[in-house]
Amino acid sequence: MSKFLIDKYSALKPYTPGEQPRERKYIKLNTNESPFPPSRCAQRLAAREARRLYLYPDPNVTALTSLMAEELGVSADEVIMTNGSDEVLNFAFMAFCDENREALFPDITYGFYRVFAALSGVPYTEIPLGDDLTVSPDDYIGRRGTVFIANPNAPTGIALPLSEIERIVASDPGRVVVVDEAYVDFGTESAVSLIKKYDNLLVTGTFSKSRSMAGARLGYGVGSAELIPDLVRIKYSTNPYNVNRMTAAAGLGALLDRKYFKCNCKKIIENREWTASELSALGFEMTPTRANFLFVKSDKISGKELYLALRREGILVRHFDSPRISDYVRITVGSKKQMQILVDKIKNLSEMTK
Amino acid sequence: MSKFLIDKYSALKPYTPGEQPRERKYIKLNTNESPFPPSRCAQRLAAREARRLYLYPDPNVTALTSLMAEELGVSADEVIMTNGSDEVLNFAFMAFCDENREALFPDITYGFYRVFAALSGVPYTEIPLGDDLTVSPDDYIGRRGTVFIANPNAPTGIALPLSEIERIVASDPGRVVVVDEAYVDFGTESAVSLIKKYDNLLVTGTFSKSRSMAGARLGYGVGSAELIPDLVRIKYSTNPYNVNRMTAAAGLGALLDRKYFKCNCKKIIENREWTASELSALGFEMTPTRANFLFVKSDKISGKELYLALRREGILVRHFDSPRISDYVRITVGSKKQMQILVDKIKNLSEMTK
Numbered sequence: 001m002s003k004f005l006i007d008k009y010s011a012l013k014p015y016t017p018g019e020q021p022r023e024r025k026y027i028k029l030n031t032n033e034s035p036f037p038p039s040r041c042a043q044r045l046a047a048r049e050a051r052r053l054y055l056y057p058d059p060n061v062t063a064l065t066s067l068m069a070e071e072l073g074v075s076a077d078e079v080i081m082t083n084g085s086d087e088v089l090n091f092a093f094m095a096f097c098d099e100n101r102e103a104l105f106p107d108i109t110y111g112f113y114r115v116f117a118a119l120s121g122v123p124y125t126e127i128p129l130g131d132d133l134t135v136s137p138d139d140y141i142g143r144r145g146t147v148f149i150a151n152p153n154a155p156t157g158i159a160l161p162l163s164e165i166e167r168i169v170a171s172d173p174g175r176v177v178v179v180d181e182a183y184v185d186f187g188t189e190s191a192v193s194l195i196k197k198y199d200n201l202l203v204t205g206t207f208s209k210s211r212s213m214a215g216a217r218l219g220y221g222v223g224s225a226e227l228i229p230d231l232v233r234i235k236y237s238t239n240p241y242n243v244n245r246m247t248a249a250a251g252l253g254a255l256l257d258r259k260y261f262k263c264n265c266k267k268i269i270e271n272r273e274w275t276a277s278e279l280s281a282l283g284f285e286m287t288p289t290r291a292n293f294l295f296v297k298s299d300k301i302s303g304k305e306l307y308l309a310l311r312r313e314g315i316l317v318r319h320f321d322s323p324r325i326s327d328y329v330r331i332t333v334g335s336k337k338q339m340q341i342l343v344d345k346i347k348n349l350s351e352m353t354k
Numbered sequence: 355m356s357k358f359l360i361d362k363y364s365a366l367k368p369y370t371p372g373e374q375p376r377e378r379k380y381i382k383l384n385t386n387e388s389p390f391p392p393s394r395c396a397q398r399l400a401a402r403e404a405r406r407l408y409l410y411p412d413p414n415v416t417a418l419t420s421l422m423a424e425e426l427g428v429s430a431d432e433v434i435m436t437n438g439s440d441e442v443l444n445f446a447f448m449a450f451c452d453e454n455r456e457a458l459f460p461d462i463t464y465g466f467y468r469v470f471a472a473l474s475g476v477p478y479t480e481i482p483l484g485d486d487l488t489v490s491p492d493d494y495i496g497r498r499g500t501v502f503i504a505n506p507n508a509p510t511g512i513a514l515p516l517s518e519i520e521r522i523v524a525s526d527p528g529r530v531v532v533v534d535e536a537y538v539d540f541g542t543e544s545a546v547s548l549i550k551k552y553d554n555l556l557v558t559g560t561f562s563k564s565r566s567m568a569g570a571r572l573g574y575g576v577g578s579a580e581l582i583p584d585l586v587r588i589k590y591s592t593n594p595y596n597v598n599r600m601t602a603a604a605g606l607g608a609l610l611d612r613k614y615f616k617c618n619c620k621k622i623i624e625n626r627e628w629t630a631s632e633l634s635a636l637g638f639e640m641t642p643t644r645a646n647f648l649f650v651k652s653d654k655i656s657g658k659e660l661y662l663a664l665r666r667e668g669i670l671v672r673h674f675d676s677p678r679i680s681d682y683v684r685i686t687v688g689s690k691k692q693m694q695i696l697v698d699k700i701k702n703l704s705e706m707t708k
Contacts, residue, residue, distance in 0.1 A: 042404070236368030
C-alpha cells in the first residue's frame, strides 16, 4: 500500500480467487470450471472476430443481448450483458445499496459480496445459515436492506425452491432482491420467470460454468425494464465497452449451440450424482448440492488435511479456512474420468487412514 | 431511472461513446480506431485461445505483464494490465482521490475524467486550457489535488514535452500525477522513463489505438512498485479476472510483432501530416496534433455543419457540442485511401460553399 491510497480503501480485503498453480499439472476441481471445452460454434465465432479487433465493440452489445433475452424468455430491455457476473453484482451493490440501505446476505456464501459491500462503503449484515447450512427465507423478511442470495448457494450448493425466493421478493416491494444464479443450470428453477411480476427483482447469471466460458468473462443481469437502466447507467460511467468483441461473439455461439449446453449440464448432473454416491459409500457427509460442485466432509480426515492430501496426489479442490465450514472441502464436478480418479485417490487415502 | 437507484448516482451523467451507426456503412473516422487489422500474430494467438475458454484466465496476467514491462523497460511489479485504459483510469480516481484530494484536469480533455470523478463522488476542478488550447503546466503547480493529464491531450492532439510533464510531477511529491498516454505512440515522448525517479507518477496506456485492439479491451498502468499494488488491490476488489484469455493472448501477439506496430505508427503519422497539409491548403485551421486524429475548423463552415455534411457523404467524424470547441471537428487519421476520400469530399464541399 502506498502513502497515496485513500483511507477508504486502506482496510479493504480483496477477494481471493482460487489458486491457479503453474508448477505442475493438476486435475483442477477447485474453481468450478466446466471440464468441457466451449461449444465449437462459440470457438469459431470468437476466433473469426479476432480479425476485427481494430474496431470498438458495440457498447450496447445489441445482438447478444437480444439472443440472451430470447433464451430467457424476456425482452432485450430487461437484460444487461456484463464482464462476468461479478460486474453486474458490483453494479448492483453500487446502484442499490448505501448507508441507509444495507446489504443483507448469508454468512456463508460467495465471498465477493463482502468485498463489493466494502468497496462501495455500504454497511452489510451477514445472516447466519441454519445448522444444516440452509438459507431461511424468514431471516430476510421484515427487515430493511438489499438482499443478495446465491441460488443455489456457494459453497454449499443448496438451493431454495422458487416459491421461497418469491416469498422474499414479494415480502417488500420497496427493496431490491438480487438472486445470483451462477449455478442455476445444474438443476435449480430460475427466478427469471418472476421479473415480469416484480420490479424489485434482479437475477444474475454467468457463462463461466454451464457454458464453459470462464476464460471469456461473460455474465448478465435480468430485471424489469425500470431496473436494468440503473445498471446500464453505471456501466456507461465505468466501462462502456465492457464486453469485448471476441467474448460477445463467443457468447452468441454458445447460445446458438443449445444442444451442446443441455448435454453438458446433463453430464455434470450425472457425474455429480455418481460422485456423491461413491463418496457417501466411503462415509463422507455432504450437502444436498444442486450446483456443479460437491461440499463434503469426513469424520476421518479434516478439510485441510483432505485438501492437502489430494493436492499431493495432483488434484486441486478448494478448502475454506472459515468458521463453520473448515471441516469441508468443495469439489468441482468434472468429467467422469476426473471423478473416477478423484474417487480412487480418496479410496486410497481412506485405506491409509484405516 | 428506477425508484431503487441510490441518490448518489441519480444525477450521474454517463460517458457518451462515439456513435456506432448500423444503418449504413461509413468510413469511420470518429472514434480514433486504427485503420489496420490487429497483428496476425495477435489474431492467431487470440483465436487459438478460444479453445481454452472453459478455464479462468490467469488473474495476475503474468505472461503479458512481463512482456509489457520488458517493452516499456520497467519491472513487472511496476505494471498493471487492465480492461482497457478506462479501467486503470477509473482505479486511479478511486485510489487516489477523495473529498480532501480533488481531481484536477483540463476543461477540454478526455470526457471520461469528469464521469469517473462523479462516479467516485470526488470533487474536481476543470482547469481551462489556454486560448491556443494548450495545457499550461504552471496551472497545476502549487495547488493540491490529483492531476490527470492526457498527453497528447484529446481532442486537441497537443502534447507537452517530457520536461514539462516532469516539472508537474516534481513540483509536489505528495500528490499523484496521472499521465494518460493513449495516443503517445504517434510522436510524443513517453513519461514512463520517469517512474523510476518519481513514486507519485502513474502513466497509463492502451492497445486500442496504435496496436489496433480497440475491440479487445486492453490497457495498462505503469508506476512505482509502491503505487501499482494500490491499483491491484482495487482490481482484486472489483474484477480479478479483468483481462480475459483471448485478450491477454492477443496482447502478447501484438507485443511480439514490434515491426508491424512500428510500421503502422509510421504510416499514421505520414497520413496525418499529408491530411494536415491538404486541409491547410483548403484554408482549414488546426491544432498541432501529435495523435492519430486531427482537430480542425474552418471559417467557411461550422463544426456541426461539417460533421453533418461529411455524414451525408458517408464519412463519420466527431463533433463535440461543447463551449470553446464547437467550431471544430475531430477526424481520426485512417488509411491513405480513407484520407484521400476525406480530402476529396471536403474539396467538393468547399467548391459548393464558394
